[in-house]
Amino acid sequence: AQKVTQAQTEISVVEKEDVTLDCVYETRDTTYYLFWYKQPPSGELVFLIRRNSFDEQNEISGRYSWNFQKSTSSFNFTITASQVVDSAVYFCALSEYPGGNKLVFGAGTILRVKS
Amino acid sequence: DVKVTQSSRYLVKRTGEKVFLECVQDMDHENMFWYRQDPGLGLRLIYFSYDVKMKEKGDIPEGYSVSREKKERFSLILESASTNQTSMYLCASSPRASGSSYNEQFFGPGTRLTVL
Numbered sequence: 001a002q003k004v005t006q007a008q009t010e011i012s013v014v015e016k017e018d019v020t021l022d023c024v025y026e027t028r029d030t031t032y033y034l035f036w037y038k039q040p041p042s043g044e045l046v047f048l049i050r051r052n053s054f055d056e057q058n059e060i061s062g063r064y065s066w067n068f069q070k071s072t073s074s075f076n077f078t079i080t081a082s083q084v085v086d087s088a089v090y091f092c093a094l095s096e097y098p099g100g101n102k103l104v105f106g107a108g109t110i111l112r113v114k115s
Numbered sequence: 116d117v118k119v120t121q122s123s124r125y126l127v128k129r130t131g132e133k134v135f136l137e138c139v140q141d142m143d144h145e146n147m148f149w150y151r152q153d154p155g156l157g158l159r160l161i162y163f164s165y166d167v168k169m170k171e172k173g174d175i176p177e178g179y180s181v182s183r184e185k186k187e188r189f190s191l192i193l194e195s196a197s198t199n200q201t202s203m204y205l206c207a208s209s210p211r212a213s214g215s216s217y218n219e220q221f222f223g224p225g226t227r228l229t230v231l
Contacts, residue, residue: 045222
């Protein structure tokens, strides 16, 4: 069965610090997708990134970067020079195959960025 | 701007009441999902639907049912609400997966349900 583990329940940093959110997954499928979502205080989950299992290239988008390593079944998310607006709950998720787009979510990591 | 809307942001009901949570999407998506979110547990899938009148159980369907009579609308029903169903309920939609392509889900703002 698929499983996603986000071991960090809550992280607090001071503005401008770099922070890495960990995500470890388990799956028997060779074809799968990994996702990161952000949930700000407003409650609505916002899609950040999708990565398929055949693409291990790291990705950078502004202050956000993602490190996908199949060898360790990890898909970690780094925010560089954090800002107060980054404060949110972040979820890592794995899509099943086949599964019609079903997602398995981790428990989430609460990130608090203090000014 | 694409949207998933949910009928209420906050809802308070009494034990034993029948509760309807409504979700509407305007993106013509085939797939729709209902999750509940609880602290420390992340999001857990209750039911999903990949077409009108079609439904499949997720990981925690007990105590819930769903209805999808129109493509844009997916309803979650608590037949007899209980206090352990107090939670945040999130609806999502996505286009149908094609081949090995998986699309992200788009989420509504959530309904925080309290059952007294």
